Amino acid sequence: MIGMDTRFVGIAELAEAPSVAVVVDVMRAFTVAAWAFAQGAEKIILAESLDDALALKARHRDRVALKDGPPAPGFDMVNSPGLLRSVDLGGRTVVQKTTAGTVGALAVKEASLVLCASFVVAEATARLLRTRRSDSVTFVVTGDDGQADEDLACAQYIARRAAEAGTDAAGFLRRAAESRAAAELAEGVRQGVHPDDVALCLELDRFPFAMVAALEDSLMVLRPCAVPSLADATSI
Ligand SMILES: O=C(O)[C@H](CS(=O)(=O)O)OP(=O)(O)O
Ligand SMILES: [Mg+2]
16 A cells, blocks of 8 residues: 555535545544444445434334434434443444534535544555555544544554554554543543443444445445455465
8 A cells, every 4th residue: 555645634624525535533533434334234234314313213113223412312322342342233223423423524515435433443444555555535524613633643653553563653643542522531521421431332343244335325324344364365
């Protein structure tokens, strides 16, 4: 991946659709999304608004709606990995609407490849970028108008990891642990929180899949994507 051109931008700085976009939300949308797949969800529809989320849920009986912040009527779950990890989502479709992560993914829906990422899927995301040999990758730092250090640290880590397999994650994880979002989650400033949320958001490579979002019948749909490791590939 030597020579990959990387940009790190906030949602508001996105002028035109990038070719390849990695949308990063560590705390908590794309940690939650990864947990939803681990708990058996088939796909996640990224909703434009809370009203759209409820309307999308109402169209099919198998759908569950998830929002950030406090619980609300009509929504089945909140944006918390700690709360989600005990829910069986086998075969279900999740409809997710959050303040930052889902907005970031919808902002790049015209890109040719959209990956949604966080630390729990960092290595698989980096591996997918390596496999695609993209010349240019735009990392969307979703939190705090592009300033959220947990998202920027994760984006920078994935970019480095895509270029150099030996990159050490420790410093990047430390920045995320010391971010404002982590403090707000720990101190109860944010709502819909489980005490393990920050720790779960900092679990490097907990899951072996990347997450790819693409338009399906005009809806932005996120799905897990298996990315064989080099060891798997060479053992075949
Ligand atoms: O759920 C989250 O952590 C945030 C929303 S808030 O900052 O807690 O209100 O949403 P996300 O889109 O996952 O950053
Ligand atoms: Mg966030």
